[in-house]
Structure formats: structure tokens, C-alpha cells
Amino acid sequence: MYSSKRNMESNTTEVSVHSGMLKEVLEGLGKTQKTLPSKFFYDKRGSELFEQICELDEYYPTRTELSIMKNNIGDIAGQLGSGIQLIELGSGSSLKTRLLLDHLPNLHSYVPVDISNDFLSSAAEQLQSEYPNLEINPVSADYTKPFDLPDTNEGIRRIVYYPGSTIGNFTKDEAGDFIALISELIGKNGGLLIGFDLIKDRETLIAAYDDEKGITAQFNKNILTRINRELDANFNPDAFDHKAIFNEEKSRIEMHLVSQKDQTVYMMGSKITIAEGETIHTENSHKYSPESFREITQPHFRTEKTWTDENELFAVQFLTKKHSVLKD
Numbered sequence: 001m002y003s004s005k006r007n008m009e010s011n012t013t014e015v016s017v018h019s020g021m022l023k024e025v026l027e028g029l030g031k032t033q034k035t036l037p038s039k040f041f042y043d044k045r046g047s048e049l050f051e052q053i054c055e056l057d058e059y060y061p062t063r064t065e066l067s068i069m070k071n072n073i074g075d076i077a078g079q080l081g082s083g084i085q086l087i088e089l090g091s092g093s094s095l096k097t098r099l100l101l102d103h104l105p106n107l108h109s110y111v112p113v114d115i116s117n118d119f120l121s122s123a124a125e126q127l128q129s130e131y132p133n134l135e136i137n138p139v140s141a142d143y144t145k146p147f148d149l150p151d152t153n154e155g156i157r158r159i160v161y162y163p164g165s166t167i168g169n170f171t172k173d174e175a176g177d178f179i180a181l182i183s184e185l186i187g188k189n190g191g192l193l194i195g196f197d198l199i200k201d202r203e204t205l206i207a208a209y210d211d212e213k214g215i216t217a218q219f220n221k222n223i224l225t226r227i228n229r230e231l232d233a234n235f236n237p238d239a240f241d242h243k244a245i246f247n248e249e250k251s252r253i254e255m256h257l258v259s260q261k262d263q264t265v266y267m268m269g270s271k272i273t274i275a276e277g278e279t280i281h282t283e284n285s286h287k288y289s290p291e292s293f294r295e296i297t298q299p300h301f302r303t304e305k306t307w308t309d310e311n312e313l314f315a316v317q318f319l320t321k322k323h324s325v326l327k328d
């Protein structure tokens with residue numbers, strides 16, 4: 001199902017993430033409600049800006065998820081068990097992973113998977129210097145497309161770690177499909193440790209995606225700078241405003257870029273017209289209750305345990321693969 005190529009020099013398995021970028025970008029910008037896939041935020045600069053977002057007072061998810069992990073690490077590590085292959089989807093700087101690495105006995109290997117190739121390579125290099133005895137096999141890939149995992153011996157249990165409420169970037173239908181894909185990836189006895197963001201008051205949500213220092217605005221506009229560089233386009237990022245709204249019906253934060261004026265943009269022979277006030281929808285971040293999250297996981301997984309913080313802002317959950325659709 002998955003294909004990839006191994007780069008022996010950098011020890012990173014690479015899958016071309018650029019092929020198809022132009023097609024996906026033009027497809028999104030051709031819609032009535034213009035969209036851009038949020039995965040294209042993450043070039044090196046985008047990943048660095050995301051790291052800055054994680055430090056912001058307003059951005060509660062990172063520190064809350066980290067505190068849940070810290071407060072329950074013994075229990076979490078016990079659920080995951082020993083001798084596993086730990087596969088992290090959207091690993092970024094592997095910040096929360098260090099806690100797991102410190103507490104998982106006899107880890108078989110760690111496989112960080114990320115679309116942000118350069119950032120992944122330096123994060124993996126840094127991690128290897130901190131954990132010299134750990135086998136680290138980074139995979140540079142768009143995980144929504146087919147990719148290979150490094151081989152393991154039969155019998156090594158695969159656990160996917162998917163923190164950061166990155167699952168929230170998918171619509172509910174897409175999230176259900178992606179959960180099905182994870183269940184395929186981990187094989188018979190695998191598990192899933194996942195972080196998801198809980199529904200909360202609108203004010204807290206909006207502030208987290210529209211901070212006072214304007215870092216999230218820079219992050220949002222960086223997608224245009226990246227498209228200019230990689231797809232030979234001529235967007236003027238300063239001619240757009242960053243906007244975050246809470247879509248209550250869909251239980252999600254949406255990030256948009258609002259055009260300040262009528263404008264025309266050219267990209268590799270294509271012409272895109274954007275009217276004043278028109279928006280490009282760049283990101284969704286869906287918020288769940290434990291019940292609504294169970295709706296997307298239960299066809300494939302059994303919920304073993306859920307941990308949350310005292311204010312119930314965020315949840316971390318461990319799930320194991322169902323062997324029978326009738327059992328939960």
C-alpha cells in the first residue's frame with residue numbers, strides 16, 4: 001500500500017511531498033470557498049513559527065497536553081508496554097515524545113513521520129544526540145499519502161503516537177478515514193496514543209488561534225510566501241488579514257486569510273482572481289467531546305483509557321485495535 005525511498009546518507013526515508021502540491025493548491029483555490037491544505041503551512045519557517053505558537057500564553061493545547069502526559073506518564077507508559085516500535089505522526093520537534101522515551105522500557109525503535117523535511121532531519125539529529133542508544137528512523141512523508149514504515153521483526157508491537165490535536169485538522173469524515181488508515185498501519189496488536197482538543201468557550205478558542213503578538217497571523221500568511229517560492233506565484237501576503245472564527249455548527253476553529261482588496265495572482269501559468277473581502281480557508285481545528293471523538297474511533301478501536309487536565313481543556317487517549325466489530 002505504501003511506497004518510499006531510503007536516503008542512506010541522512011538516514012531519513014523520503015517520499016516526494018512536492019509532487020502534487022501544485023495540483024492540490026490550484027484545486028483549492030479553484031473552489032467557490034477558496035481553500036489551501038493546512039499541511040502546506042509546514043515548510044521550515046512554518047515549523048519554526050509553530051514552535052513559537054506553542055510557547056504563547058494564549059495557546060493552551062501544548063502546555064496542557066504536556067501536563068497531562070507528565071501527570072500520568074507511569075500509567076501511559078504501562079498501557080503502551082515494552083519492546084514496542086513507536087511511530088509518531090506529525091512529530092515536529094518531538095517535544096512530548098521525550099517523556100515517553102524516558103519511560104518506555106526496551107523501546108524497539110522510534111519512527112518520527114513529518115512532512116516538514118528539513119525540520120524533521122534536524123529534530124531527529126538532535127534527538128539522536130540526546131538518546132544515542134535509541135534506534136531512530138525518521139520518515140519524511142505526507143502521511144495522507146501512501147508511505148512505507150521501516151521493517152520490524154514479526155511480533156514487534158506498533159504503537160502510533162498522534163499528539164498535538166493534529167487529528168483536528170481533518171473534517172470528521174476525513175478523521176474517520178484516517179483512523180481507519182492508522183488501524184491498518186499498526187497491524188493486529190497495535191495501539192494508538194492520541195491527543196485531541198476538547199470543546200470549550202469561544203473566547204479561549206479564538207484567542208488561541210489569534211494571539212496578541214501576531215505569531216499565528218505570521219504562520220497563516222507564511223503559506224502564501226511558501227507557495228510564492230515553491231510554485232512560482234506572486235501573492236502579496238501583506239494584502240491579506242489573518243482571521244480566526246469559531247464555527248459552532250461544525251465544532252471547529254477555522255483560520256482564514258481575508259483579501260484586503262480585489263487582486264489577481266499568477267501561479268505557473270494559472271490566473272487566480274480574489275475579490276476584496278473574499279477569504280482563503282487555510283485550516284480547520286475540530287474540537288471534540290469524548291463522546292463525539294468515540295464516534296470516529298469506535299469502528300476500529302477500543303478506548304482503553306482517557307486522561308485529561310483538571311479544567312478539561314484537552315484529552316489524551318489510548319486505544320487498541322478491535323478484533324471484532326461487535327466487541328468494544
Ligand SMILES: C[S@@+](CC[C@H](N)C(=O)[O-])C[C@H]1O[C@@H](n2cnc3c(N)ncnc32)[C@H](O)[C@@H]1O
Nearest residue numbers: 039042090091092114115116141142143163164
Ligand atoms: C500541530 S503540529 C503538532 C506538532 C507536534 N506533534 C506537537 O504535538 O506539538 C502538526 C505537525 O504535523 C505535521 N504535519 C501536518 N500535516 C502533515 C501531513 N499531511 N503529513 C505529515 N506531517 C504532517 C507538521 O509538519 C507538524 O509538525
